[in-house]
Amino acid sequence: MQLDAIRTFIAVTETGNFHEAAKRLNVTQSTVSARIRALEEGLGRTLFTRSKAGVDMTEPGRQFARYAANMMRLWQRAQHDVGLSHGFRSSFGLGSQVSLWDRLVLRWIPWMRQAAPDVALRVDADNSPTLQRHVADGVLDIAVMYQPRRRAGLAVEQLLVETLVMVSTRPDAGQNWRDDYVFVHWGRDFEIAHTENFPDLGTPAVSAGLGALGLRYILENGGSAYFPIRIARPYLTDGRLHRVSGTPTMQRTAYVVYDPSTPNRDVLDRALLGLREVAAAGQAEDRTAV
Secondary structure: OHHHHHHHHHHHHHHOOHHHHHHHHOOOHHHHHHHHHHHHHHHOOOOEEEEOOEEEEOHHHHHHHHHHHHHHHHHHHHHHHHOOOOOOOEEEEEEEOHHHHHHHHHHHHHHHHHHOOOEEEEEEEOOHHHHHHHHHOOOOOEEEEEOOOOOOOOEEEEEEEEEEEEEEOOOOOHHHHHHHEEEEOOOHHHHHHHHHHOOOOOOOOEEEOOHHHHHHHHHHHOOEEEEEHHHHHHHHHOOOOEEOOOOOOEEEEEEEEEOOOOOOHHHHHHHHHHHHHHHHHHHHHHHHHO
């Protein structure tokens, strides 16, 4: 079956050689070689260059790698959908960036389970480009993310606007917040606004690529940083964090991306309604805390 060849291709790309791929797949190395050769003959391109050290993907191999991964995901989705247990009429896949998981997905899942108990849910987390590609390829039905790219055939709808505030572990940080400031990367739009508001800040001593890392760092070591009000709220309430007076609030917009031509339109509409309601409830909570 051609899927075996695609599965073998993925194993070779991940292990870097035919021997380790054979061990992972529990087949002989000659079987791995035969499957890769069959793929190359079918595509009319060489996918790997071989050497004593292992294998390297060629440019056609790198191009095929994306399609191989999507084909396996689509096959897994087909298995899931065709094999739905009695009581489920369809399935629905939602993907999200990790930073939106608590804000939206964990609240949306119980909403959707109540609104559509006959729909089996599949949820995943990844970065924006990958999520958007999975929606376009039919691997996911819907995705929530920051900074999506406009793409033919996909609808992009604003879902919520988050408010970010500067907080500090010191109640009297005031204008001295720069002394222990941690820059958290909340996306390109935030970085632009941050530079406009603090053009003379210079390079922070500590930068964090994930909000969770930045939060954990300042809670354990002290410091100041920007966080969405929804993340900062419990720590402001218990006194572990404090708003830094005189600093501006900033905003970050989240979007929902979906294919409006999906044949599963009734489920899509229900899922969108749930996301909108969950987002609106979260925004109302934010307004009371700002």
